[in-house]
Amino acid sequence: MLDASPTATRPAHATEDHPKVAKERVGVLLANLGTPDHYSYWPMRRYLSEFLSDRRVIDYPAWKWQPLLQLIILTKRPFGSGAAYKSIWNHDKGESPLMTITRDQTEKMAAAMRETYGDQVIVDFCMRYGNPSTKSKVEALVAAGCRKILFVPLYPHYAGATSATANDAFFRALMEQTWQPAARTVEPYFDQPDYIDALARSVEESYSKLEKKPDILVCSYHGMPQRYLMQGDPYHCQCQKTTRLLKERLGWADTDIVTTFQSVFGPEEWLRPYTVEHVAELAKQGKKNIAVIAPAFSADCIETLEEINEEICESFEHAGGETFTYIPCLNDQESHIAALSQMVRRNLKGWLD
Template sequence: MTEKHNQVGVLLVNLGTPDAPTSSSVKRFLSEFLHDHRVVDLTRWLWCPLLHGVILPVRSPKVAKLYQSVWMDEGSPLMVYATRQRDALANKSGLPVALGMTYGSPSITDGIEKLQQQGCEKVMVLPLYPQYSATTTAAVFDKVAKSLKGRPLLPELRFVHHYHDHPAYQSALADSVQRHWDKHGKGDLLLCSYHGIPQRFADNGDPYPQHCEQTTALLQAELGLPDQAIMMSYQSRFGREEWLKPYTDKTLEALPAKGVKTLDIMTPAFSSDCLETLEEIAGECRDIFLEAGGEAFRFIPCLNDDEAHIELMATLVAEHTQGW
């Protein structure tokens, strides 16, 4: 077979995951993640001693135990689903598709090199973050730029900024909710829990909260829900400063007293189930809601490798590579 010239390849990017559910592996992963200025923008002379002297030694063993509770036979849930997404998208699009994680392995550098080895002179970067944030999407762009620095020959690039308002994404989300309702019945409320960011980041221009609000409003319209049947909140806050509100845990504590006994909850900012969805939401948050007087807590899985999700990715690839 002759090598294709001008070949287009797709770099599928997600946050990343430890290689194993062990303290040492988690420590390596958290160190890379929490060193990123996009994630923690504190002065390095203040942050690094705190990170290496307190946070990593204390949190790594605890987080490793949490990973052990959700680890699948094939590996980390995020990596298992990412691999399935890569293979399904390659089959659907007919293009070479490689994985690159912002933190951990395979790295973004690994992904780009794999595509170039397959003759790809053009690379479409698809960060699997529906809502743009400087802490996630922009961090991907930084790593792509860093991976190409110093190379004599650069691939031509296209980059997906966000897709929370794409009709195919909204349709996939709504379909996942409807299938859940068809199987389990409809709860008193649908709660959309998004990963939080510091309020300060939003005040400085990060459009993430607007994208989350738009996601919820579009989903509400797609499902035809009245205002009282859906709401949103933010999870996974870290540190002492104010993050985006309302907080998911505080919301769950208050809902039963307001008459919400059966809750459906989903995480539209996550394209794959991972520690934050399987342990934090389906585990920890379930306990919070039930202890507060709730009667049924029903977690709606992420889109993962669902057929409609792969169709969305293929549509994004087709649209962003048009005329290339």
């Protein structure tokens, strides 16, 4: 994690009035979607307003969308979303599970980087929406002497509404720096062998604890409007490839695994099939025992702990399903941290070898 008190000295041969400069290091900044500061109304409203005002997420014209958002949606939605967050909230730490898990991932990544690079690398995390903001963390890394920053959106798959908007926030933060560091962003890792292997191992471990093997594994990815695919967003294709590679790594048949999409919002047609509808259809087809995994999420969050474990599970059970198993995200599992660390090391080549 970031050392808030970096050692700073004046450059050699500098005059006494020259400002001190921190020791030069490399920053690794992990980024996740974000979280409200609390599940009560106003923190939820601030968070949802920032999220749903992002043109990468909702690209309707502002003159049409903002009145609807501010006057109608945000008067009601914070109550429902707040109740959902309250049901999964980490009350011991006073934060959402996403915050807890991302911090744990960062601490383990920092330990892995110390083993390789000693004190040359600082690892920290930020959120695209809410706190800690991308801007605040970029400022802190620069103040700590990071002349180079590797930005790591924690999304295996590229999408305009996830990876791209995270990168946008990072680049905007760099624009405000007087002494701008060199910068890199990581590529999507949806098809990297170590990531696929980590997913497969999580499935194998979960299945080994069950009395009966599920009839099918549902790979539920966060959805997006179908229109985005038509506009050239590669997310849908990358999700399909992850499912195929996972199936091949597990040695399964096509009928053992399926790709679906969740979290539909608004009146548009989204990527299909919809998870909440498809699990009900599976139950009606006689597949009474299913497992669900969410490969597009690097950490468990509201969409997995509440939406999958509650709404989607209820849909399955109401349609006659019997056993519903949710396989947690990779979170801070050793195999996940190892895969992420390997990706970071690849991207640091040339800066640190």
